[in-house]
Amino acid sequence: MEAIALHHDAHEEEVTSTGIPHDKMGMWVFLCSEVMFFTGLIGSYIVLRFATPLWPAPASVLNIPLTATNTFILICSSVTMVQALAAISRGDQRKLKLFLCLTLLFGTVFISIQAFEYYKLLHEGFNPHVSLFGSVFFTTTGFHGFHVLCGVICMAVQTGRAFLGKFTQAHHQGIETIGLYWHFVDLVWIVLFTIIYLF
Amino acid sequence: METEHKAPRYMTIFWWLAGFTVVEVAYSSILPHSKKALLIGGLVAFAGIKAVLVALYFMHLRFERRSLGIIVASTLILGVILVSVGMAEHFLPRP
Numbered sequence: 294m295e296a297i298a299l300h301h302d303a304h305e306e307e308v309t310s311t312g313i314p315h316d317k318m319g320m321w322v323f324l325c326s327e328v329m330f331f332t333g334l335i336g337s338y339i340v341l342r343f344a345t346p347l348w349p350a351p352a353s354v355l356n357i358p359l360t361a362t363n364t365f366i367l368i369c370s371s372v373t374m375v376q377a378l379a380a381i382s383r384g385d386q387r388k389l390k391l392f393l394c395l396t397l398l399f400g401t402v403f404i405s406i407q408a409f410e411y412y413k414l415l416h417e418g419f420n421p422h423v424s425l426f427g428s429v430f431f432t433t434t435g436f437h438g439f440h441v442l443c444g445v446i447c448m449a450v451q452t453g454r455a456f457l458g459k460f461t462q463a464h465h466q467g468i469e470t471i472g473l474y475w476h477f478v479d480l481v482w483i484v485l486f487t488i489i490y491l492f
Numbered sequence: 493m494e495t496e497h498k499a500p501r502y503m504t505i506f507w508w509l510a511g512f513t514v515v516e517v518a519y520s521s522i523l524p525h526s527k528k529a530l531l532i533g534g535l536v537a538f539a540g541i542k543a544v545l546v547a548l549y550f551m552h553l554r555f556e557r558r559s560l561g562i563i564v565a566s567t568l569i570l571g572v573i574l575v576s577v578g579m580a581e582h583f584l585p586r587p
Contacts, residue, residue: 312557321560325567332571340578352521361517365510372506375550379502476550480543483509487539491520492532 320470324477327440331481334433335488341425342492349426351490354419356410363406364486367441370399371479374472384462386455393452393468396475400445407438430489437485440478447471500549512542 311318342348351357377392411431414420421431451471454460460468516538523531548554553561 311559313560318560321563325563328564328567328571329574332574336571336575336578339575340582343579344582357517357521361513364513368506368509368513371509371546371550372502375502473551476546479550480546483542483546484539486513487516487535491516491535 314466316466316470317473320473324473327477327481331437331484334429334436335484338429338433338488341429345425349424351492354414354426355430355490356413357490359406359410360486360490363403363410364482366399366403366406367479367482370396370403371476373399374475378465378468378472381460381462381465381468386458386460389460389468390452390455393448393455397445397448397452400441400448400475404438404441404445407434407441433485433489437478437481440481444471444475444478448475500554502549505545505549509542509545512538 309315309318313321373392373395377389377396380386380388380392419427421428448471451467454467516535519534519538520531523534547564553564
């Protein structure tokens, strides 16, 4: 097991009363608000699901193998993201760029597969108007997809900055911050996949 | 100031996550949907383990300061209360 160092500026440690860099703390507070946002959506789904006697079996409507593959792709993207952070923590610029590009690729593939899934479902007549299941399915997965899209755009910006040499072993807070968001999006999907696709 | 910690074995965590996803899908398709409590309990447990692995190791929550853990935990408690109130609306008898 290799040792990595998370470098914090002495200056940062002095000015933050929490001992946590401001941008990282800001991202965590934002993620906490996002937890409540998705809890509202997931909670609504659960309540509606139990309150509705005739709820279709998800496997009869949704493509489970395709979405399971998509889940695997998002998990892969989380690994490449965390490897990018580990790489820049060692000062390895080449691997930072490689893993950021891979994360960007996996994120784009995830969105593409979700778009394909939506296209197929809409083509088969399953839409937000057709049933309560359709309504909550598109609302919940749509908001998650939007979050992934935002993550991909931010990731593209950070990847561009990495190619411009903006991150160093001592200063790479931007990578850690976007990484936190990306892992959160992965975490939410893990819960959504189980609740919406498998229950 | 520099804080050091041992880097987790990310690939080990990855294989655990991938393995749990396969088991989850198999569990959902093999178990009869009439056994709802067993199905829901099992799936929630699998998803919970996966979510905890991501939060602790990929988001490095395990190595962060306790104050950050308290902030995140308090949010999760509020989330559980929110869902529980909604569930209670459905399951508790109405006056």
